[in-house]
Amino acid sequence: MASGLLSTQWDGSTSRQTFEQLQQRLPALFAQRGADAPTLVVVPSLSLDSAELRKIKGVIHFEERLLFLAQALRVPAARMLYVTSLPLRQTVVDYALGAVSSLSAGHARSRLTLLDCADGSPQPLTEKILQDDGLVERILSAIPDRDRAYLVTFNSTPLERALAMRLGIPLYACDPALSSSGTKSGGRQLLRQAGVPVPEGFEDIRDERGLVKALVELRAGNAGCERAIVKLDDSFAGCGNAVFSYAGAPATGLESWVSAKLPEQLSFAAQSETWESYGARLWEMGGIVERFIDTSGSSSPSVQLEIDPVRGAQVVSTHEQVLGGAEGQVFVGCTFPARPSYRAEIQRLALRAGEALAARGVLGHLSVDFLVANPVSGEGIHALEINLRMGGATAPYFLLHGAVEGNYSQDTGEYLTPEGEPRCYVASDRAQREGYELLQPEDVVDIALGEGLHYSGATRTGVVFYVLGALPDTGKLGMVAIEKTPEKAQRLYDAMLTSADAACRRRG
Structure with a gap:
């Protein structure tokens, strides 16, 4: 674990009671609309095993992923605090606000408070905050009403629980006491109990x-x-x-x-x-x-769910995982939606797992990963694991939603524009080519605009970028290529890479 603060033990029954009392506020907060819109305190800490985090270059830039939550600022009364390890580039923030079609960026910016620790060390962000009394006070001062605020995190450990209690606001994420269902061992056990097949x-x-x-x-x-x-x-x-x-x-x-x-x-x-x-x-x-289900042509789809305190477990999306690495085990991107031959079935199975998790009291974003031995027929479906956190496919889906402003159809598993037309995407925040570290965030936006590839509200198609702060540091480009069909989305994605490659060559 990252530190001693990640202990799963409570100091006493009083702490548990205090946390549970805070959590009881969530249903009312999720029911609030309009002038009563709550304040979101966003802490995008990757409070994960430090040895595992060191395997990912530029992992600190993943703190930018949760900027998709700027969509909450569509509600004029809503406010958001966003806390990071290091200051975010102004161009990154401005772009994230501009990526939400109906959001007035200037008005939203006045309701967005950015705070940081001025600390780029590999220590989890939440732990840095807890160790900085001055920053905690600045966060508290920026919350207009703690009775109408809640904490949103990438994942949840005792660190995030401790921060929620320090701030006196509920945590919208899995209670760390329930996190065992998100381990590989605990996930397999829950899936079996829920009647979901596992290898x-x-x-x-x-x-x-x-x-x-x-x-x-x-x-x-x-x-x-x-x-x-x-x-x-x-x-x-x-x-x-x-x-x-x-x-x-x-x-x-x-x-x-x-x-x-x-x-x-x-x-x-x-x-x-x-x-x-x-x-x-x-x-x-x-x-x-x-x-290891070693079938030629097998696929690795995943289903995203959200368990909120009002609606319970809901399917958010399906997607195909794009895997890389020496053994094809490392997540590098995703395509939406999953194939129609098994889309409905993995939705059904994932929802079964989601309902079992909800019955245990789990809240927040999660996903269930699958393997399909025969993608053509949709036969040979096995669930591989449960991820009780936001993942690499969370931001792409919500960036699609922020740009297109349509709806996910539970019946078909498609995302439909307000006019009822389907939209698909290909996404990755790890597109990396030689010379990309020479590019600034503004450069890739200019390239997309110049080539006619950037997202257009008129056609509801084009490329939307994210995690742009990682580009000059790691040479990794994050983008979501939105089109009417998966094939067109892939061509758009490839065209953006080709244009970025050409720009790098010109810079020599």
Whole structure:
């Protein structure tokens, strides 16, 4: 864990009671509209395992992802506080406000308060805030009425719970006491209990003996199993995955072979990983082993849900995950929507899991990842994990919604414009090519406008950018290419990359 503050233990029953009392305000806040619109205190902290975070270059810029929440400022009385580790570029903020079609950027800017820690260290943002009494006071001073405010976070740990209690406002995210359902082990268990199919496998792997035993039993029960996947319980974006190959495994004496071959038969999703470092993390946080469904042409869709205190569990969107890395395990982008052959079924299964989570008291944004063995027929669906947090596909969907201002159809799984026309997108905040670090945020906007690729309210198509602050630092470009069909969205996405490549070459 990132620090001792991430302890899951309470100081006493009084703390638990205080937190629960704060949480009881949420239903009324979510029911408020118009002049009673609440204040959002947004803390986009990635309060995740520090060793896992170090695997992602420029991860601090992910704090910009939650700028899509500027859509809340459509309501004239709404206010938002947005707290980051380092000051946000003014051009980044202005662009985020301008990306919401019906938002008056100037009026919205007057109701947006930006605060920062002046600290770019890898320490979780929430922890930095808690250690800075002066910043806490500035946040409190900027909240007009704490009875009409709530805290929004990327994910939720005891740090976020502690911050909510320090500020005296409720937390709109999963109660950390319920977070075990979002680990790889806990997620598999909840999915099974909810009647959602999962791959054959084993949870709560805590030592080398348990890992070897799980790998042996998995192969023994599945003679055709050629590979297994090992996942760290608290990893994310696929960076904590490793693939074990049974190539060369003997017909007898499998346990001795697995034990002897374990380090060399594992291939890690993160290139910096070694058996020594990976094993240490696995023993510390636990993990799972499951069958690697090795089917040519399989797909990896996901369903986003939101559990709010008024409506309960609702499907937000489906999408196809675009995966990269040495073993194709690392999330690099997404396309919306998921394929029609299985879209309705993964919605149904994900909602079943969402309702089970809601029954436990879970709130906030989450997603359920799937694997479909036969995408053409839609057969062979297995749920892989539950992510009790916002993810890489959260911002793209809401950027689509902010630009198009239509509605998601629960019946068809399509996003429809106000005129009833479908819109699709291809998105990534990790598009990285040689020379992109030479580009400033203003440059890519100018390129898109000059080439006629930028989003147009007249056609409700075009490219919308996000996480623009990462561009000059890491060379990573974030964009959502919105079009009428998936094929057109892909062509638009590719055209933007081609134009950015050409601009980099001209700069030489």
